[in-house]
Amino acid sequence: MFGELFQQMQEVSTPTGWLLHPKGEMILFFIQDPKSLQRLPRVITQLWYAIDGVPIRIKNSRTMDLLSAIETWNELMNSHWVLIEQEHKNAS
Numbered sequence: 001m002f003g004e005l006f007q008q009m010q011e012v013s014t015p016t017g018w019l020l021h022p023k024g025e026m027i028l029f030f031i032q033d034p035k036s037l038q039r040l041p042r043v044i045t046q047l048w049y050a051i052d053g054v055p056i057r058i059k060n061s062r063t064m065d066l067l068s069a070i071e072t073w074n075e076l077m078n079s080h081w082v083l084i085e086q087e088h089k090n091a092s
Contacts (some may be wrong), residue, residue: 010050014066015073019081024053028081030073033063043069058073 014032029046034044045062048055
């Protein structure tokens with residue numbers, strides 16, 4: 001069982017990027033935790049308050065395992081959140 005799960009995790013890419021709430025009020029940033037092991041990646045998410053899709057203030061930050069991150073990503077995409085291309089070097 002664990003062997004199959006481990007193999008699936010190696011074949012799946014880590015969700016990375018900014019997902020925008022349908023109303024533009026929130027934005028969620030996904031990034032692989034640089035401190036996690038490559039074979040067992042963890043993902044950091046940062047939920048930001050936003051105005052017109054621009055992050056203005058962080059609400060919370062979480063670290064989760066890869067499968068939980070993928071599940072969250074897919075749920076949001078199915079709820080009409082949108083992947084956007086943005087660079088926010090000094091979003092805070």
